[in-house]
Amino acid sequence: MQKLQGFQKVAVIGGSRYFGKLLVQRLHAAGHQVTVINRGSTPPPAGVEHLVVDRNDEAALTAVLGSRTFDVVIDQVCYTPVQAAIAARVFAARTRRYVMTSTIEVYDPATAALPAVPPGAPVPESAVDPAAWLVRLDLPWHDEAYLEAHYAEGKRQAEAVFAQQPQHSGRPGFAFVSVRSAHVLGGGAAEFTGRLAHYTGRITQGTPIAVHAEALPTVFIHYEELADLLQWAATATDATGPVNAASDGPLDVHGLGAVIAAQTGREPVYREVGAGEAASPFSFDRHYAMSNSRAKELGYSFSRTTDWLPAAVAETLAA
Structure with a gap:
């Protein structure tokens, strides 16, 4: 390189x-x-x-x-x-x-x-x-x-x-x-999209999360x-x-929910969306999770999503 x-x-x-x-x-x-x-x-x-x-x-x-x-x-x-x-x-x-x-x-x-x-x-x-x-x-x-x-x-x-x-x-x-x-995700104030807070808030409050019947993985x-x-x-x-x-390790919306559940002690509640109805962010009914192989071949080393996501969730909960 x-x-x-x-x-x-x-x-x-x-x-x-x-x-x-x-x-x-x-x-x-x-x-x-x-x-x-x-x-x-x-x-x-x-x-x-x-x-x-x-x-x-x-x-x-x-x-x-x-x-x-x-x-x-x-x-x-x-x-x-x-x-x-x-x-x-x-x-x-x-x-x-x-x-x-x-x-x-x-x-x-x-x-x-x-x-x-x-x-x-x-x-x-x-x-x-x-x-x-x-x-x-x-x-x-x-x-x-x-x-x-x-x-x-x-x-x-x-x-x-x-x-x-x-x-x-x-x-x-x-x-x-x-x-x-x-x-892109981060914890607390660093997560300006509010998407991670959407999930932590709903899971801690027991509010249903709208997901596709067959939610597909994405990358973070x-x-x-x-x-x-x-x-x-x-x-x-x-x-x-x-x-x-993209960090190593794709996750679907249920995998994301499981990481948050481990931090909150509350199990996520999911609700399947109907045809044409909008789902929560990161619930996808179509596949386009990226490969990061080219960056690796060029010399960049990625972390694993599951290595940093728990800390980001904890920071979001604290905020």
């Missing part, structure tokens, strides 16, 4: 909360020269440069960057191909490497016509190839309701813009890696591990293209 050597100039787009905030802290602690680019809602740690700008405003982003260049850009908040196209143009001559945080949702077979994966087989990165994915910049990506309804497709097309960047930036660009994150990652993997991806130069990020 080849790595960028020495301390680096790193730009983080976003980086104001959750694993992005932790990533900024870790990059700074490691001695890197860090620049955070966001709209200014939360200041970064002391010693970290802060550029306040709307990334959607290409002229403003270009102006605030000035003559700055970076060894690596880590993009935490790219959701649409329009945002990616702006970034591809602005950073084409400003960085050697670009890391985008993506998602397991790109593999959801309910959101696109994807290659069939054998039932239960971990889904590899090749199931969604951004180098060949169709980009539609003309779709209403600026509309929040449209974007929410097409979150997975927005991420797929954003990846595609970066993977096909000469076409969208008009010039040779940078090495690109998309980190496709599993469902602790927010600290994701921050660590993003830092690794920023410097591991052999890693290009899509990389799945």
Whole structure:
């Protein structure tokens, strides 16, 4: 595994909360020269440069960057191909490497016509190839309701813009890696989605949890591990293209409930949903649990979900 050597100039787009905030802290602690680019809602740690700008405003982003260049850009908040196209143009001559945080949702077979994966087989990165994915910049990506309804497709097309960047930036660009994150969990205040709290609250109160009749497994990652993997991806130069990020050991909703039950001493109560009825988060009736083999082959070592999940549950219960 080849790595960028020495301390680096790193730009983080976003980086104001959750694993992005932790990533900024870790990059700074490691001695890197860090620049955070966001709209200014939360200041970064002391010693970290802060550029306040709307990334959607290409002229403003270009102006605030000035003559700055970076060894690596880590993009935490790219959701649409329009945002990616702006970034591809602005950073084409400003960085050697670009890391985008993506998602397991790109593999959801309910959101696109994807290659069939054998039932239960971990889904590899090749199931969604951004180098060949169709980009539609003309779709209403600026509309929040449209974007929410097409979150997975927005991420797929954003990846595609970066993977096909000469076409969208008009010039040779940078090495690109998309980190496709599993469902991110943490404990207490670190778990900003509230999904783990949804389960701990219902189980401690004896409230039924809505699940599918045949709930299928999914994969998870602790927010600290994701921050660590993003830092690794920023410097591991052999890693290009899509990389799945998931702790070892898939769990279905019942396995998650069992871990919580062991902490609470209360058995979960489940209620099967009817056709078309929404289930609780992490109950899935379709298979798209990711394989993490490629990251391992590139040199990254994952924890096991069951090693860190009990502590995250305990922290959530304490909060």
